[in-house]
Amino acid sequence: MSTIGNISNRTKSLLLKRYVQAILIVTVMTMVIVAPFLPRALALADVGNAGVFELDGNIVKDSSGTFPTDWGALFNSNGGRLALPSGGVDSGWTNDGPHSLRETTTFTTGSKDTLDIANSGWQCTGTNNLTPKDDILHAYSFAIRPATGNRAGHLLIYGAFERFANNGAGDLGYWLLADPTVSCSTSGATTSFTGAHTIGDLLVVGEFSTGGTVTTLSVIEWTGSGSCATPAGPNLCLLTTPGNADCSVALVTDNVCAKVNTASITTPWATQDKTSTANTLATAEFFEVGLDITNLLPGSQGCFTKFLFDTRTSPSTTATLKDYAEGGLVTCGSLSWTKFDNNSHLLGGATFQVCGPDVNTCVTVLDNSPPDADPVLGQFKLANLGPGTYSVTETVAPPGFTPDPNTKTATITSSNPDVVIPEAFVDPRPVLKLTEFGYTNTPSGTPTSGPVSGLTVYTVKVKNFGGVTTDLNGSLTVTVAGAGSGTFSCAGNNIVDCVLPVVTGSLAPLQETTFTLTLTYNNLADQAVVTAGLSTLTYRTNGLARNVSGTPATIAFTIQAN
Known part of the structure; x- marks a missing residue:
């Protein structure tokens, strides 16, 4: 068998060239395969x-x-x-x-x-x-x-x-x-x-x-x-x-x-x-x-x-x-909006959700807390926002109010980077007033001198002048002082001991509700005093109780047995 030492110099030279060529080919192929995976310093276009x-x-x-x-x-x-x-x-x-x-x-x-x-x-x-x-x-x-x-x-x-x-x-x-x-x-x-x-x-x-x-x-x-x-x-x-x-x-x-x-x-x-x-x-x-x-x-x-x-x-x-x-070169803008009550007064304490391209999808904004950048209650501002369209929705209204149901949108652009939503968020609330509290008094038979008998009908009316449905709670109580040997009784819905509940679970906007109590009295003594006391009526919205305007109220009349 031949050995490398027995090969002529010319043959050795040819073999060496072949070895070098093979190494170069392998090297080039390796670079072609590996190079795309390296962070190369090539001519980047950007x-x-x-x-x-x-x-x-x-x-x-x-x-x-x-x-x-x-x-x-x-x-x-x-x-x-x-x-x-x-x-x-x-x-x-x-x-x-x-x-x-x-x-x-x-x-x-x-x-x-x-x-x-x-x-x-x-x-x-x-x-x-x-x-x-x-x-x-x-x-x-x-x-x-x-x-x-x-x-x-x-x-x-x-x-x-x-x-x-x-x-x-x-x-x-x-x-x-x-x-x-x-x-x-x-x-x-x-x-x-x-x-x-x-x-x-x-x-x-x-x-x-x-x-x-x-x-x-x-x-x-x-x-x-x-x-x-x-x-x-x-x-x-x-x-x-x-x-x-x-x-x-x-x-x-x-x-x-x-x-x-x-x-x-x-x-x-x-x-x-x-x-x-x-x-x-x-x-x-x-x-x-x-x-x-x-x-x-x-x-x-x-x-x-x-x-x-x-x-x-x-x-x-x-x-x-x-x-x-x-x-x-404007790369950021701001978004501002206002919050009013039903009388167009600034209303503090609301919470909003703002969604858009530069607020990690959505962000919660509580009045006067970060990221709200406006120190005035009822005024809101988000700063450092990128361009794009943002939606603003009230999620929690202040106590006594309900959230504005409308979602408002605004778009920040380079030509209009500081955007103000022109229409304020308005929180509606119920506004209850006593519209009627009175009575009619009808005698029994023909009035004569001496003990008096009759029928008295009390009427209570309450109307919601606001924009939100609410409840109503209170009572009408009738008492007779100095009745003598006379008697009296009361009738009405859910009445107990002449106490009429003035209660409803739902009073819609512009709706008026009526409550009646009928008092029947017999042979009341002279100078007996009949009193109807309407308690302080209340209604509650979003955790805040308010009093009905016009209450409490009292009606009294005196029996004259002449």
């Missing part, structure tokens, strides 16, 4: 491979279906909003150009990320000397909660801006702000911003090269004086700094990635950069980013009303801030 947005470094929508979408499908040639795709929450577009005009939205030198907006922490000013690479032309944002895909149900936010020139690396900040009053307007003089930071405001800081590669990207939360595991400066807490900032190498597990144009791109709206023809952006003049807010801020609704892009000297939170462009 943050977390959500399949919602084309983070591809341009503005044009390339896909033929609804998703993934792109900026060109969200805004028209004038920057006006187009219809949002399914699950879309809001979109906003703002113009900060052209470069040839005097700039009135630049930060003063002392403005910093680490400072609160309020108390002159942020100030704006005007300038004619903004560095071309720091001049923002347009900025835009888009928020969505997709119904399907890898990030179904998550709040995803996308932002983008254009700059005038690419003669230097791009350093930027992208704020998502909750306070709708954040703003600054100046004709040139230094002016303080209005508004203030809110816990949960988000800041994205990043840097990209002149070739269009995203080199640095961090997501930072405004925490104020709250606790923070990884501080990013005063008031700021670092949430993530992915190792693969560029979407072309991001992982499917990342919650943020960004993309910059690596070649010239066109815009559907009027844009003029420093070197290109109209409506064209040169390489590294367009930046876009995608964030999974749900994963970045677990336990938070991610409520924002504005976005702000800025340019800066570096991606540091202590960098000098340059130009900025601010726009609206």
